[in-house]
Amino acid sequence: xxxxxxKFGGTSVGSPERIKNIATRLIKAKKQFPNLVIVVSxxxxxxxNLVKLAFEMSPTPCPREYDALISTGENVSAALLxxxxxxxxxxxxxxxxxxxxxxxxxxxxRAKIIKVEPSRIYDELSKGKIVIVTGxxxxxxxxxxxxxxxxGSDTSAVVLASVIGASECDICTDVDGVYTxxxxxxxxxxxxxxxxxxxxxxxxxLGAKVLHPRSVECAKENNIVIHVRSSFKDSEGxxxxxxxxxxxxxxxxxxxxxxxxxxxxxLKVPDTPGVAGVIFSRLAEKNINVDMIVQSINENKMNxxxxxxxxxxxxxxxxISQTICDDLHASRIEWDDNIAKLSVVGIGMVSxxxxxxxxxxxxxxxxxxxxxxxxSEIKISxxxxxxxxxxxxxxxxxxxxxxxx
Amino acid sequence: xxxxxxKFGGTSVGSPERIKNIATRLIKAKKQFPNLVIVVSxxxxxxxNLVKLAFEMSPTPCPREYDALISTGENVSAALLxxxxxxxxxxxxxxxxxxxxxxxxxxxxRAKIIKVEPSRIYDELSKGKIVIVTGxxxxxxxxxxxxxxxxGSDTSAVVLASVIGASECDICTDVDGVYTxxxxxxxxxxxxxxxxxxxxxxxxxLGAKVLHPRSVECAKENNIVIHVRSSFKDSEGxxxxxxxxxxxxxxxxxxxxxxxxxxxxxLKVPDTPGVAGVIFSRLAEKNINVDMIVQSINENKMNxxxxxxxxxxxxxxxxISQTICDDLHASRIEWDDNIAKLSVVGIGMVSxxxxxxxxxxxxxxxxxxxxxxxxSEIKISxxxxxxxxxxxxxxxxxxxxxxxx
Numbered sequence: 001x002x003x004x005x006x007k008f009g010g011t012s013v014g015s016p017e018r019i020k021n022i023a024t025r026l027i028k029a030k031k032q033f034p035n036l037v038i039v040v041s042x043x044x045x046x047x048x049n050l051v052k053l054a055f056e057m058s059p060t061p062c063p064r065e066y067d068a069l070i071s072t073g074e075n076v077s078a079a080l081l082x083x084x085x086x087x088x089x090x091x092x093x094x095x096x097x098x099x100x101x102x103x104x105x106x107x108x109x110r111a112k113i114i115k116v117e118p119s120r121i122y123d124e125l126s127k128g129k130i131v132i133v134t135g136x137x138x139x140x141x142x143x144x145x146x147x148x149x150x151x152g153s154d155t156s157a158v159v160l161a162s163v164i165g166a167s168e169c170d171i172c173t174d175v176d177g178v179y180t181x182x183x184x185x186x187x188x189x190x191x192x193x194x195x196x197x198x199x200x201x202x203x204x205x206l207g208a209k210v211l212h213p214r215s216v217e218c219a220k221e222n223n224i225v226i227h228v229r230s231s232f233k234d235s236e237g238x239x240x241x242x243x244x245x246x247x248x249x250x251x252x253x254x255x256x257x258x259x260x261x262x263x264x265x266x267l268k269v270p271d272t273p274g275v276a277g278v279i280f281s282r283l284a285e286k287n288i289n290v291d292m293i294v295q296s297i298n299e300n301k302m303n304x305x306x307x308x309x310x311x312x313x314x315x316x317x318x319x320i321s322q323t324i325c326d327d328l329h330a331s332r333i334e335w336d337d338n339i340a341k342l343s344v345v346g347i348g349m350v351s352x353x354x355x356x357x358x359x360x361x362x363x364x365x366x367x368x369x370x371x372x373x374x375x376s377e378i379k380i381s382x383x384x385x386x387x388x389x390x391x392x393x394x395x396x397x398x399x400x401x402x403x404x405x
Numbered sequence: 406x407x408x409x410x411x412k413f414g415g416t417s418v419g420s421p422e423r424i425k426n427i428a429t430r431l432i433k434a435k436k437q438f439p440n441l442v443i444v445v446s447x448x449x450x451x452x453x454n455l456v457k458l459a460f461e462m463s464p465t466p467c468p469r470e471y472d473a474l475i476s477t478g479e480n481v482s483a484a485l486l487x488x489x490x491x492x493x494x495x496x497x498x499x500x501x502x503x504x505x506x507x508x509x510x511x512x513x514x515r516a517k518i519i520k521v522e523p524s525r526i527y528d529e530l531s532k533g534k535i536v537i538v539t540g541x542x543x544x545x546x547x548x549x550x551x552x553x554x555x556x557g558s559d560t561s562a563v564v565l566a567s568v569i570g571a572s573e574c575d576i577c578t579d580v581d582g583v584y585t586x587x588x589x590x591x592x593x594x595x596x597x598x599x600x601x602x603x604x605x606x607x608x609x610x611l612g613a614k615v616l617h618p619r620s621v622e623c624a625k626e627n628n629i630v631i632h633v634r635s636s637f638k639d640s641e642g643x644x645x646x647x648x649x650x651x652x653x654x655x656x657x658x659x660x661x662x663x664x665x666x667x668x669x670x671x672l673k674v675p676d677t678p679g680v681a682g683v684i685f686s687r688l689a690e691k692n693i694n695v696d697m698i699v700q701s702i703n704e705n706k707m708n709x710x711x712x713x714x715x716x717x718x719x720x721x722x723x724x725i726s727q728t729i730c731d732d733l734h735a736s737r738i739e740w741d742d743n744i745a746k747l748s749v750v751g752i753g754m755v756s757x758x759x760x761x762x763x764x765x766x767x768x769x770x771x772x773x774x775x776x777x778x779x780x781s782e783i784k785i786s787x788x789x790x791x792x793x794x795x796x797x798x799x800x801x802x803x804x805x806x807x808x809x810x
Contacts, residue, residue, distance in 0.1 A: 016461040050481070056421040057485050058492025065491065068499055069484035072477040076455070079474035080462050086470065087463025094473055098503070099548060120547075142525075143504060 001125065004033035005166045007040070007135065007157035011174040012231035013077045014044035022231065023084035026130060030090065035125045037164065039135045039157040040081060042073025063108035067137070067147045071097070074134035074153070082132050092130040095120060097145065100131075102138035102156070104146045110287065111146040113138055113155070116163040133160060154215035162222035169224050171211060172231040177238035178203070178210055180402035181255040186394055188403035192238050192253065199253045200226075200240045202345040202379045206256040216240060243347060251355050252346035252400040257393050259340045259386060261291065262314045263372070264321050268302040268331035279305060279324055286320055288313045292341075292374040292381065302331075306372065308383065311337055339371065340389030343381040344396060356380045362399045368392050406530065409438035410571045412445070412540065412562035416579040417636035418482045419449035427636065428489035431535060435495065440530045442569065444540045444562040445486060447478025468513035472542075472552045476502070479539035479558070487537050497535040500525060502550065505536075507543035507561070509551045515692065516551040518543055518560070521568040538565060559620035567627035574629050576616060577636040582643035583608070583615055585807035586660040591799050593808035597643050597658065604658045605631075605645045607750040607784045611661035621645060648752060656760050657751035657805040662798050664745045664791060666696065667716045668776070669726055673707040673736035684710060684729055691725055693718045697746075697779040697786065707736075711777070713788065716742055744776065745794035748786040749801060761785045767804045773797050 006029070013019050030036055041047075050070045054061040061069075078094035085092035097104075101117030124131045135153025140146050148155055154171055161169035175183075176191065178200065183189040195203075197220035204213035210228055219226045219240065229237030269275055276295065283290055291308045298304050309317050314337060321333045349355040359380055363370055368391075372383040384392060397403070411434070418424050435441055446452075455475045459466040466474075483499035490497035502509075506522030529536045540558025545551050553560055559576055566574035580588075581596065583605065588594040600608075602625035609618035615633055624631045624645065634642030674680055681700065688695055696713045703709050714722050719742060726738045754760040764785055768775055773796075777788040789797060802808070 016458060019462065053421060053481075053485060054488055057424065057488035060492070061488045062491040065484040065487045065499055068501075069481060069488070072480045072484075075477045075480075076458075076474060079470045079477075080458060082470040083459055083462035083466045083474070086467040087465070094470055096473075 001035055001122070002033070003035040003037055003125065003164050003166050004029070004168070004170070005037045005039065005157055005161040005164070006170040006172055007153055008038065008231055009153065009173045010041040010044050010047070012172055013040055013081065016080070019077070019080050020084050023081060023088055023090075026085065027088060027090045030130060036130045037121060037125070037160055037166075038081065038130060038132045039153055039160060040074060040077045040132060041135050041153040043077045046073035046076065064144060067108045068145050071134070071137040071145045071147055074136050078132045078134045085130055090130060091128055092132060093124050094132045094134070095124070096134050097137035098139045098143060100133045100160075102159075104138035104140055104148060106140040106146075108146055110149040111138065111140070113148060113159050116159060118160070118163055121164065149212075149214070152212060152214070154212040155218055158215045158218045158222070158224055158226065161224050162218070167225060168227055169219065170227045170229060171215075172229055173210060174231065175210060176230040176233070176235060178228050178240070178254070180253070181393060181397055182257065185257065185390055186397045189397065190403050190405070193236070194239045194241060195253060196243045196347050197240060198243070198378055199345050199347050202343065202376070203254050203256055206258055206341070206343045206345070206379070206381065211240070249348060250346060251348040251352040252344045252402065253348070254345050255393060255396050255400070255402065256343050256345070257340060257389055258343070259389060260311050261308045261339060261341055262311045262335060262337035263306055263308050263339055263383065264314070264317055265304055265306040265334045266321055266325050266328070266330050267304050267334060268298055269305055269328055270330070271297070271301040271303050275303070275328060276305065278328065282324055283317065283320055286316060288317050288320065292372055292383065294372050294374075308339075308341065308372070338386050339383050340386045341381055341383050342389065342392055342396065343379055344400065345379045347378050350377055358399060359396065362395050363392065366392070366395055406440055406527070407438070408440040408442055408530065408569050408571050409434070409573075409575070410442045410444065410562055410566040410569070411575040411577055412558055413443065413636055414558065414578045415446040415449050415452070417577055418445055418486065421485070424482070424485050425489050428486060428493055428495075431490065432493060432495050435535060441535045442526060442530070442565055442571075443486070443535060443537045444558055444565060445479060445482045445537060446540050446558040448482045451478035451481065469549060472513045473550050476539070476542040476550045476552055479541050483537045483539045490535055495535060496533055497537060498529050499537045499539070500529070501539050502542035503544045503548060505538045505565075507564075509543035509545055509553060511545040511551075513551055515554040516543065516545070518553060518564050521564060523565070523568055526569065554617075554619070557617060557619070559617040560623055563620045563623045563627070563629055563631065566629045567623070572630065573632055574624065575632045575634060576620075577634055578615060579636065580615060581635040581638070581640060583633050583645070583659070585658070586798060586802055587662065590662065590795055591802045594802065595808050595810070598641075599644050599646060600658060601648045601752050602645060603648070603783055604750050604752050607748070607781070608659050608661055611663055611746070611748040611750070611784070611786065616645070654753060655751060656753040656757040657749045657807065658753070659750050660798060660801050660805070660807065661748050661750070662745060662794055663748070664794060665716050666713045666744060666746055667719045667740055667742035668711055668713050668744055668788065669719070669722055670709055670711040670739045671726055671730050671733070671735050672709050672739060673703055674710055674733055675735070676702070676706040676708050680708070680733060681710065683733065687725055687729055688722065691721060693722050693725065697777055697788065699777050699779075713744075713746065713777070743791050744788050745791045746786055746788050747794065747797055747801065748784055749805065750784045752783050754785075755782055763804060764801065767800050768797065771797065771800055
């Protein structure tokens with residue numbers, strides 16, 4: 001059974017009209033792909049509104065109830081889309097995470113999918129129905145609803161594509177593909193035809209919001225081509241796939257700007273073995289995602305340890321870091337949430353040296369101070385002052401000539 | 406394990422503030438009743454808004470998807486209440502119909518509960534948690550969500566009370582009890598301390614919106630006392646229970662006005678045996694609830710058959726009736742949705758004759774034309790013109806002196 005998987009994001013199902021519009025497009029698509037599995041997010045601002053309600057109940061909403069609450073957004077959009085299709089004479093059925101057989105770990109808010117039992121999906125497809133699965137949610141071993149983290153509907157779609165043997169997964173969204181950088185910030189940003197998993201993974205992890213990084217990881221592991229494309233027109237978007245020949249000659253593929261991070265430092269940590277292990281395992285225990293880590297030797301074998309985290313985790317991370325600071329007899333903690341991280345990404349930089357040098361040169365030419373640097377094989381990230389960020393993005397985009405094919 | 410069951414309606418959980426208010430009241434109640442099972446409806450207008458969305462998708466929304474959609478309202482309010490309780494330091498958990506073990510027949514929109522497997526409820530109670538169950542919903546044999554009809558949360562609460570061995574079930578609502586008639590329509594309407602199941606059943610069936618008739622039936626069958634009371638204050642409300650001695654001396658207990666019905670007539674139906682069976686079984690097949698039935702002999706052994714139905718069913722019922730009319734070679738159909746039904750109810754009328762006579766006299770004195778009459782042991786209903794309805798209600802309330810204890 002050849003099955004096509006398409007995921008529609010929150011903007012695409014953001015109003016009754018848009019849902020009906022998607023239904024019309026799906027009825028057309030079914031002629032080409034008789035077996036369609038659709039994954040939907042919640043309508044527009046629904047999840048945000050539910051989150052707001054949750055925080056009106058408690059400053060720290062119970063995680064289980066939080067998932068029970070916010071998962072309802074996807075139930076609503078899935079049921080509405082199924083109604084629109086059925087109403088137009090095309091049989092369709094909505095399935096919740098539970099009904100679609102999506103099993104996750106037994107944690108809340110950011111559970112991982114561990115297994116999919118798709119028998120119900122096959123059943124319904126074999127009855128000629130378009131199957132609409134709620135993204136973002138699954139159930140744990142006692143059938144409590146879990147969610148897999150914001151943006152997780154992309155991951156739901158890729159996991160389903162993999163389980164049911166689809167070779168490609170359409171991620172339909174309100175942009176028409178992946179760009180060299182955010183086109184709202186840089187006017188001459190250019191849409192890419194293809195991008196490799198690794199580049200997309202870097203871009204997604206670095207804050208390009210078009211795809212959730214876990215969905216890219218998952219696609220890479222299972223060799224699923226992700227086709228990022230517009231929900232509203234038929235034009236080709238950007239294919240995320242195995243290292244492409246087509247454009248791999250370019251040293252830099254894209255640039256991202258992340259303004260949602262903060263830095264935290266623990267100063268004068270005694271330099272004994274295992275100290276870094278203590279710090280980062282204790283942050284990990286509390287589910288704090290640490291991004292860049294810089295350790296610099298101070299005096300008298302004292303280290304300053306600085307790391308970047310998501311800004312929303314700052315309050316929690318401050319508390320943990322203060323305890324770590326006390327326990328390790330370090331001097332004190334410091335933080336800065338007025339930063340931005342600029343990253344240039346390109347699989348080509350492996351074979352083309354000088355990308356880092358050029359990036360630093362651009363900053364130097366414009367007197368922009370670099371606070372931290374972090375590199376991987378295909379990425380160079382610099383943390384700078386937030387006020388310089390947008391200008392710096394344009395300088396880099398121009399310097400690497402990303403507007404040119 | 407002694408367990409108290411309390412149900413809160415949509416108005417009672419209609420805003421974040423109200424939910425927190427209910428949470429505060431429950432924390433107090435838990436001191437008196439350590440084992441609390443709470444049943445909640447959807448917040449305020451949520452269900453109506455979801456219904457509106459459904460009809461924007463299709464004029465005849467797919468029943469399965471309709472249930473999948475509107476059941477989310479209860480999921481939201483249950484999770485929010487659990488969060489508010491947990492946030493205030495009182496352990497609580499929300500359970501969906503599925504998780505609470507509520508199994509229904511395999512029909513949608515008005516399924517009956519056939520079984521409750523309350524092991525999860527007991528589990529959570531034994532952990533000291535307040536258990537919050539979503540009203541109005543269950544699951545069928547393939548775990549698809551079903552709903553049990555509007556107002557069904559009352560039934561959910563009574564069924565749960567019965568299954569877990571509670572002797573009383575609090576139905577907490579925005580009125581403080583059951584009145585002799587709608588106090589918004591009749592200023593001197595009086596709150597009743599007690600009312601019998603049979604009277605309440607008549608009142609509920611006749612349109613007194615304070616309790617769903619199925620919940621009363623269910624309470625009667627299982628001998629559960631329903632305590633209708635305010636969500637917002639501790640005062641005693643009205644107890645619905647086995648035939649009471651206290652007030653059974655009164656001939657009339659209450660009067661209802663139902664303006665949500667319409668009449669349908671099939672004219673000149675040939676008078677052959679089995680004709681009524683055909684008509685009403687075919688209406689029943691389409692889940693049309695027929696209330697009053699009047700058959701009058703016309704000429705040449707032709708009958709006019711008239712029946713009242715819920716106004717929302719009128720369009721569907723018209724279509725079915727037209728087909729029946731054609732099939733039976735009857736003359737034509739007629740309908741009227743400009744009617745009102747007034748009913749006086751009282752267990753005392755069994756032993757006190759003259760209630761019907763007095764009712765007709767009141768109508769006669771005020772020149773109000775009676776279109777149909779229907780009686781039961783404890784009820785007399787008259788269908789009149791809608792324009793006379795509210796005035797007639799006041800005349801009857803005065804004539805039977807219902808404002809006096």
